Amino acid sequence: MAIKVEHIDHIYGAGTAFAQYALRDVNFTIEDGEFVGLIGHTGSGKSTLIQHLNGLLRASNGQIYYNGECIYTNDYDMRALRGKVGLVFQYPEHQLFEADVFSDVCFGPKNLGLSKEEIDARAREALGQVGLDESFYRQSPFELSGGQKRRVAIAGVLAMHPEVLILDEPTAGLDPKGRDEILEEISELHRKKGMTIILVSHSMEDIARYASRLLVMNQGEKVFDGTPKEVFRHYRELEAMGLAAPQITYIVHELQERGVGIPQDLTTVEEARDAILQAWKGK
Amino acid sequence: MLREITLGQYYPVDSLIHRLDPRTKLFGTLVFLVSLFLSRNIWGYLLATAVLTAVIRMSQVPFSYMIKGLKAVVILLLISVSFNLFLTSGEVLARFWIFSVTREGVRMAGFMAVRLIYLILGSTIMTLTTTPNALTDGLEKSLGLLHKIGVPVHEISMMMSIALRFIPILVEETDKIMKAQMARGADFESGNLIQRVKAMVPLLVPLFISAFRRATDLAMAMEARCYRGGEGRTKMKPLHYSGRDHVAYGLMLTYLSGIVILRYL
Numbered sequence: 146m147a148i149k150v151e152h153i154d155h156i157y158g159a160g161t162a163f164a165q166y167a168l169r170d171v172n173f174t175i176e177d178g179e180f181v182g183l184i185g186h187t188g189s190g191k192s193t194l195i196q197h198l199n200g201l202l203r204a205s206n207g208q209i210y211y212n213g214e215c216i217y218t219n220d221y222d223m224r225a226l227r228g229k230v231g232l233v234f235q236y237p238e239h240q241l242f243e244a245d246v247f248s249d250v251c252f253g254p255k256n257l258g259l260s261k262e263e264i265d266a267r268a269r270e271a272l273g274q275v276g277l278d279e280s281f282y283r284q285s286p287f288e289l290s291g292g293q294k295r296r297v298a299i300a301g302v303l304a305m306h307p308e309v310l311i312l313d314e315p316t317a318g319l320d321p322k323g324r325d326e327i328l329e330e331i332s333e334l335h336r337k338k339g340m341t342i343i344l345v346s347h348s349m350e351d352i353a354r355y356a357s358r359l360l361v362m363n364q365g366e367k368v369f370d371g372t373p374k375e376v377f378r379h380y381r382e383l384e385a386m387g388l389a390a391p392q393i394t395y396i397v398h399e400l401q402e403r404g405v406g407i408p409q410d411l412t413t414v415e416e417a418r419d420a421i422l423q424a425w426k427g428k
Numbered sequence: 429m430l431r432e433i434t435l436g437q438y439y440p441v442d443s444l445i446h447r448l449d450p451r452t453k454l455f456g457t458l459v460f461l462v463s464l465f466l467s468r469n470i471w472g473y474l475l476a477t478a479v480l481t482a483v484i485r486m487s488q489v490p491f492s493y494m495i496k497g498l499k500a501v502v503i504l505l506l507i508s509v510s511f512n513l514f515l516t517s518g519e520v521l522a523r524f525w526i527f528s529v530t531r532e533g534v535r536m537a538g539f540m541a542v543r544l545i546y547l548i549l550g551s552t553i554m555t556l557t558t559t560p561n562a563l564t565d566g567l568e569k570s571l572g573l574l575h576k577i578g579v580p581v582h583e584i585s586m587m588m589s590i591a592l593r594f595i596p597i598l599v600e601e602t603d604k605i606m607k608a609q610m611a612r613g614a615d616f617e618s619g620n621l622i623q624r625v626k627a628m629v630p631l632l633v634p635l636f637i638s639a640f641r642r643a644t645d646l647a648m649a650m651e652a653r654c655y656r657g658g659e660g661r662t663k664m665k666p667l668h669y670s671g672r673d674h675v676a677y678g679l680m681l682t683y684l685s686g687i688v689i690l691r692y693l
């Protein structure tokens with residue numbers, strides 16, 4: 146059990162006229178090695194929620210446990226927690242500040258107080274994981290393309306060797322190719338290193354493809370928690386919340402209504418293709 | 429984290445004070461500031477206190493919220509109070525080392541402190557109850573006369589309103605970048621002075637970059653929408669005085685005469 150969230154509320158601007166509930170009684174447990182997708186309409190509290198998981202925001206009520214330890218006890222080491230629960234913010238390229246790519250990636254491990262060799266090794270490894278080779282090391286991060294900047298920022302978090310990696314819309318504003326590459330790299334970290342991943346996304350296709358479990362937020366509350374197939378079965382409720390199921394789900398439902406015998410809970414294009422081919426051959 | 433700065437931040441409730449015309453509030457603030465400098469004795473300050481309390485009440489902004497703006501100027505306040513306390517000559521009350529406290533000094537320091545605090549509260553009420561846009565509209569209109577002698581009033585007020593608009597954005601941005609760096613293990617809270625200054629680099633560099641980016645984006649967006657300065661530009665919501673503004677002006681004049689009379693008591 147990596148992260149356990151118990152009854153957390155978050156109120157922004159508590160005690161002023163701006164007071165606003167951003168989270169309301171949220172509960173869940175995330176096990177080691179899971180790949181969790183976090184979805185919700187804009188303003189539903191996703192970014193707020195994930196900032197609780199590494200202690201950047203403090204819950205107004207409720208408790209959070211990391212590996213069984215309550216992170217709100219007084220002598221809990223928050224900086225160590227931030228090393229273990231890596232958080233990549235929305236538009237992380239805005240946090241770059243160093244003169245070159247390599248030094249920027251070194252910032253995180255340096256803050257962990259590691260030796261020079263260890264820092265170097267980690268930075269190289271992290272840049273490799275996001276697909277940036279040595280030719281980038283000495284470039285200014287401000288002269289890179291949007292997608293390359295984003296990779297540098299992700300590498301900056303990876304270099305801290307987190308046990309849990311949380312990414313807030315890592316693909317926002319990228320072209321389809323850049324998006325697929327970044328998601329592939331994340332998925333590889335999950336498969337090869339067994340890293341626990343929490344991925345915030347607006348794209349149901351991406352989520353259905355990579356996540357093995359989905360959390361759905363609506364107006365600060367957790368409304369669904371289950372496998373993509375279970376969650377997308379509620380596609381009408383999702384629509385009412387301003388979300389949708391993956392496009393393919395609609396085609397599958399349409400086909401079914403017209404009497405094509407295929408299973409209902411198909412969420413990726415590949416699954417649907419196989420099922421449709423099978424149904425067609427069977428005829 | 430950084431949301432403590434109240435100066436220049438609008439507090440959205442619907443009160444009588446909020447609904448006043450910005451020009452009325454600007455003038456009222458001016459009257460109040462002048463009255464603070466006109467008062468010479470305790471009676472003047474008592475009247476000012478009564479009026480300030482009434483206005484704070486009417487504005488429906490929680491007092492605790494307003495006080496936050498004062499925290500930023502505590503140092504300034506302490507310095508000016510101690511200057512007055514120790515450096516005014518007169519009848520000596522107490523002496524330590526090379527400093528001596530005089531009766532006049534205590535009096536001056538007391539008035540100085542009250543004056544400064546009221547000054548800040550008075551202007552904070554205005555910024556808390558008036559949106560930055562309304563405020564600059566009010567300024568632009570009130571200073572319209574200066575335009576005739578060649579002062580670029582519109583440009584100045586446009587710059588002001590943009591600057592004001594940018595304050596909360598930059599505060600938010602600072603908060604975001606700070607969190608992003610903290611997620612990478614940055615520590616802004618401990619260490620000695622030099623370490624702390626060094627720790628600011630990862631915050632300030634991205635902040636400046638984003639400020640410049642926003643500024644160029646805004647300039648481009650304004651040009652794309654054919655902004656070309658103040659000449660011949662009309663308002664979507666022109667300012668109009670209503671009944672309550674006339675009443676407010678009446679009360680202000682009464683207050684000011686009260687202060688002037690009390691000055692000679």
Ligand SMILES: Nc1ncnc2c1ncn2[C@@H]1O[C@H](COP(=O)(O)OP(=O)(O)OP(=O)(O)O)[C@@H](O)[C@H]1O
Nearest residue numbers: 157158165167185186187188189190191192193194
């Ligand atoms: N720093 C803040 N101060 C006050 N309110 C905030 C702050 N940050 C977020 N909120 C509010 O909290 C609510 C949840 O915001 P949050 O950023 O968590 O949404 P989100 O699900 O990440 O949305 P998006 O998909 O657009 O990123 C919103 O209503 C937002 O207005």
Ligand SMILES: [Mg+2]
Nearest residue numbers: 191192235313
């Ligand atoms: Mg968000």
